[in-house]
Amino acid sequence: MIRMICCAAASVYKPSHSRPTMKQIIKVLEGTMPHVKIMNWKDIETLQGRATTNLESVLGVERIQITPQKIFAYKELAMATGGFSNVNILGQGGFGQVYKGTLSNGEVVAIKKLSLSSRQGEREFLTEVGTLSLAHHQHLVKLIGYCVDRANRLLVYEYVPNNSLRNNLHGQNRMIINWATRMKIAIGSAKGLAYLHEICNPKIVHRGIIANNILLDHNFEPKISDFGLAKEFSNSSVTLTSTMLAGTFGYLCPEYCITGQLSDKTDVYGFGVVLLELITGKQANAREFNPYASLTSWVAGSTQTSFGYSQL
Incomplete structure (x- = not known):
């Protein structure tokens, strides 16, 4: 849980330029980084800079059979x-x-x-x-x-038989998902997203990383779905500006809402919110607490009350 909290906090509560990449998140979730304090992401960045592991190995890319549509x-x-x-x-x-x-x-x-x-x-x-x-x-x-x-x-x-992550966490027929399965869902989703950002050329920004768009197969392995809002980036360093905001309340990052700036860090923020849902079991647009609140603000308030938000 500590590893997931670390990744969620860095993805959601850091400004865009300080958010980790999905490749870094995978290494922390899998525990291949040496143990670090929960909020000391700078240590993780330093260690990541020293790593020389194969990119496809980190992202879990398999040579799957491709059949024509x-x-x-x-x-x-x-x-x-x-x-x-x-x-x-x-x-x-x-x-x-x-x-x-x-x-x-x-x-x-x-x-x-x-x-x-x-x-x-x-x-x-x-x-x-x-x-x-x-x-x-x-x-x-x-x-x-x-x-x-x-x-x-x-x-x-x-056909993906176990429906969406949202349905399993919040639906009427929701299941009790054990912690090992939650970690498997987090790591698998991170690998799929990192593949879009790191392996695809041009890179693909999904723009709809929400619990409803993560489907679960019979073994609860996750599959990212719904690419209707996806954007291609021909240059990995480019940040696009969108004139029309699109997405789901509770998952939209601040810089996108305010300026329309869109980058791979937009997906990282959405993924961080999904991690918060896996950790807390509560919905991203947390209307059960306050009709105008989001899970990110609720967690920030609870954290501040519990042990001081400044530690994040």
Whole structure:
């Protein structure tokens, strides 16, 4: 828990330029860094500078088999979902509804159907297809194919049986997740995110690192999903400025909300909030405490009361 607290604090409560990279976070979560005091991130940065480990080894990159994305017919996906029956609905987001389906070859899949009322759905659909055709990692959800049929836009993913992290932490049928599993979820998610930042060229900033976009397979291995807001950075040192804010309340970093500045550190902040959710078991937009509060402010207040916020 101490390692996770260290990473959460450095990711959320440090200014953008002082936030760690995902590669540094992985090494601390896995305990490959020598023990350091909880808030002494400078020591971690120094040790990281001395390390000469292979990048792909640190990020846990496996040579997974890449298969071409398939173009599906709308009729085929309608049959797979029982005519998009409500019985097969897995969830719903801004893009549209997600259905469980079974293809003609017996493969179980998740099918996301664009809502015709979604104003940004077309752009997010193209971004999702484009990003997941380039990014392949065991901790990213796999896009099997897609469908473009008149006004219909559908995405077909591998089926991930244990739903989202949000559902498991906060849903009606939430489970008790032991600490070892929480650490596995944190480390796996960090590796998937670090792959986007460090291995992909150009690097990819996800912009939607929230508990609802971390799916859990049958072994509770995490898979990052929902790339509709993703941005590519052709230069690793570039910070983009967005004129339109996008994201989920409670996960948005201060510099993005105030100035629109977007970088890989934007994802690091969101990941830090997810770590706080894993640690506390409470929601990021913590309306159970205060309808206008976020988990980050609630934790800061509790920490200040408990042992002095200045120690963070």
